[in-house]
Amino acid sequence: MRPVFWMLAFVGFVFLYAPIVVLVVYSFNASELVTVWGGFSLRWYGALFSDAQIGQAFRLSLLIAATSATLAVVLGTMTALALVRIGGFWGRPILAGMATAPLVMPEVITGLSLLLLFVAMERTVGWPAGRGIATVILAHSVFCLAYVAVVVQSRLLGLEESLEEAAADLGARPYEVMRDVTLPLIAPALAAGWLLAFTLSLDDVVVASFVSGPGASTLPMVIFSKVRLGVSPDVNALATLIIVAVALGLIGALILVRRQR
Amino acid sequence: MTAPLSSPGTAGSHPPTPARRAGGRQGGGFRLIIVLLPLLFLSVFFAAPFLVVAAISLGDPMLARPPYTPLFGPDGFQGDLENYAFLLTDSLYLSAYLNAVKIAAVATLLALLIGYPMAYVIATSPEPRRAVLLMLVVLPFWTSFLLRVYALIGLMNTNGLINSVLSTLGVIDAPLVMRQTVFAVYVGTVYTYLPFMILPLYAALVRRDESLAEAAADLGAGAWTVFFTVTLPLSLPGVVAGSMLVFIPVIGEYVIPALLGGPDSLMIGQVLWNAFFSARDWPLAASVAVVMLGVVVLPLLFLRRVVEAR
Numbered sequence: 001m002r003p004v005f006w007m008l009a010f011v012g013f014v015f016l017y018a019p020i021v022v023l024v025v026y027s028f029n030a031s032e033l034v035t036v037w038g039g040f041s042l043r044w045y046g047a048l049f050s051d052a053q054i055g056q057a058f059r060l061s062l063l064i065a066a067t068s069a070t071l072a073v074v075l076g077t078m079t080a081l082a083l084v085r086i087g088g089f090w091g092r093p094i095l096a097g098m099a100t101a102p103l104v105m106p107e108v109i110t111g112l113s114l115l116l117l118f119v120a121m122e123r124t125v126g127w128p129a130g131r132g133i134a135t136v137i138l139a140h141s142v143f144c145l146a147y148v149a150v151v152v153q154s155r156l157l158g159l160e161e162s163l164e165e166a167a168a169d170l171g172a173r174p175y176e177v178m179r180d181v182t183l184p185l186i187a188p189a190l191a192a193g194w195l196l197a198f199t200l201s202l203d204d205v206v207v208a209s210f211v212s213g214p215g216a217s218t219l220p221m222v223i224f225s226k227v228r229l230g231v232s233p234d235v236n237a238l239a240t241l242i243i244v245a246v247a248l249g250l251i252g253a254l255i256l257v258r259r260q261r
Numbered sequence: 262m263t264a265p266l267s268s269p270g271t272a273g274s275h276p277p278t279p280a281r282r283a284g285g286r287q288g289g290g291f292r293l294i295i296v297l298l299p300l301l302f303l304s305v306f307f308a309a310p311f312l313v314v315a316a317i318s319l320g321d322p323m324l325a326r327p328p329y330t331p332l333f334g335p336d337g338f339q340g341d342l343e344n345y346a347f348l349l350t351d352s353l354y355l356s357a358y359l360n361a362v363k364i365a366a367v368a369t370l371l372a373l374l375i376g377y378p379m380a381y382v383i384a385t386s387p388e389p390r391r392a393v394l395l396m397l398v399v400l401p402f403w404t405s406f407l408l409r410v411y412a413l414i415g416l417m418n419t420n421g422l423i424n425s426v427l428s429t430l431g432v433i434d435a436p437l438v439m440r441q442t443v444f445a446v447y448v449g450t451v452y453t454y455l456p457f458m459i460l461p462l463y464a465a466l467v468r469r470d471e472s473l474a475e476a477a478a479d480l481g482a483g484a485w486t487v488f489f490t491v492t493l494p495l496s497l498p499g500v501v502a503g504s505m506l507v508f509i510p511v512i513g514e515y516v517i518p519a520l521l522g523g524p525d526s527l528m529i530g531q532v533l534w535n536a537f538f539s540a541r542d543w544p545l546a547a548s549v550a551v552v553m554l555g556v557v558v559l560p561l562l563f564l565r566r567v568v569e570a571r
Contacts, residue, residue, distance in 0.1 A: 001484035002385075008378035013394075015375070016401055016455060019412035022422055026415065036425075079299040089296055098303040100565060104506060106513020106557065108530045109550050112537060113310030116547065119327045120313045142306045145299070174291045196403075203405045206515055210537075220407050227407070227520060231415050239408040246403045254396065 020243060027236035044237040051234065054222060061202055061219040064133060068140035069197035073190055075141065076148025076197075081182070083149070084156040085164075102146040111210030114139045118211060131213035139211045140204060144197035151196060155189035195253060199246070311554070318344055318547035329543045344548035354532060354549070361528040362556065364443070364518075365511040368450035369504050372458040375451060376503065380462035381492075395463065402456035409453055410520050417445055417521070441523030449517040454510070458503040465499025466492075498567055505564035509557050529553055 031038025205220035319340030320330040383394045417439040424436040515530040537546035
């Protein structure tokens with residue numbers, strides 16, 4: 001049985017990586033035609049770096065991703081603490097449900113419902129005036145929060161409560177227990193959750209398309225409109241850079257986590 | 262997600278000391294903030310939007326800003342179920358819903374068939390190799406979803422790499438039509454959602470009690486018998502969780518059918534997108550979302566039950 005499963009798994013891994021490998025290889029293609037190999041060249045990387053629209057969208061996306069990831073870590077950690085450490089309070093099932101549902105909620109529903117909320121809010125309370133960076137940040141924080149909450153919850157569940165209890169027994173106030181004991185213990189999960197949220201925000205095209213406004217096109221929105229027109233080699237170059245950055249970040253995070261143990 | 266109901270007073274191995282109880286009373290405000298802030302944030306930005314969507318779905322489109330009639334006009338309540346009646350009678354919408362459910366179901370099954378052997382191999386590998394294989398699954402998940410769909414376009418285009426390799430080798434005379442078909446949508450969904458299937462399966466397989474399988478083998482069961490009667494049933498929670506993590510979001514998928522699919526793979530997510538962005542009919546888009554939510558809610562509740570039961 002094992003050889004069969006190994007063979008199937010091998011095919012699965014090939015399926016997972018072959019398209020990425022082809023994408024990376026063709027980013028170094030000198031030819032303008034995507035299927036014809038015209039020799040090694042870095043011209044598409046040059047084209048990418050001189051593309052002002054992509055550069056601007058990239059900076060905007062970084063800003064949105066960093067802000068919404070930070071917001072998501074603060075609120076997601078609170079959610080996880082409320083669910084795991086505070087436990088039986090009124091409304092716990094509601095909070096648990098609202099913290100899980102965004103994980104699987106179809107993006108078109110999240111995007112449309114948030115946009116309609118922002119429009120209704122603008123009409124009734126006058127905020128947000130128009131849509132743009134702020135609305136995208138808020139929308140991203142909602143679904144990123146759910147991912148952070150899952151990561152932090154699993155870390156909290158794996159922790160012995162005895163350290164926190166000892167601190168409390170010795171007279172530390174709850175916020176002191178939090179600051180001096182709990183937060184340092186769950187720090188790796190906070191970092192992992194932040195990175196996850198950052199990546200998810202940087203990747204989102206559907207929700208951003210709904211809640212963004214004129215002049216606030218994120219990088220995925222720009223890529224999406226390019227890709228709809230057809231395959232273009234500079235997108236291959238961009239994809240390669242993103243893949244390399246993600247791989248380096250992930251390997252770095254793994255090394256950090258291993259060292260901490 | 263799997264938090265047991267544990268209040269701080271009962272979770273420890275010893276009864277709360279006076280100091281702790283006093284601390285608990287002093288920390289009431291602190292606790293309140295930790296519970297209330299996320300509850301408030303999610304109520305406003307996750308729950309309330311659904312009410313707004315439901316309210317707008319009862320209205321009609323109007324040339325104004327915002328482009329829909331308010332729920333309460335000068336003559337009082339003026340909402341109606343016109344949009345829903347339209348959805349039910351127009352064959353385009355009905356078939357887009359059925360198509361989405363069908364594509365999501367088939368893609369889930371395919372992801373399970375491809376993902377299970379991978380999860381099994383990872384879970385049964387010794388430690389250094391297991392971590393590497395697990396990272397190989399997680400890496401694409403962290404890489405941009407959009408760019409992974411893009412990678413498939415380059416492969417499956419009529420003048421794409423697969424066709425040019427096959428015709429160079431003389432396997433085919435005319436290029437295969439892969440893009441803009443349902444087939445391409447299946448490939449795209451399985452390709453992008455595979456990690457969501459593998460990770461819960463892996464978690465379930467790692468957690469299972471290996472000694473049960475060993476006992477079955479000792480009693481003379483063959484490898485396949487052990488797998489189908491012991492290992493597979495033990496991993497069922499992972500199967501259900503992974504399937505829901507694929508099935509539910511794929512129902513509303515927009516990017517994959519828009520970039521890889523064709524006319525016969527029209528999914529409800531595209532219909533919603535077009536109603537909103539092309540037709541600018543916000544109330545209709547809202548009613549499409551409400552019905553989609555109805556389709557998604559049952560599997561969502563099912564997922565919660567499975568996760569809580571762990």
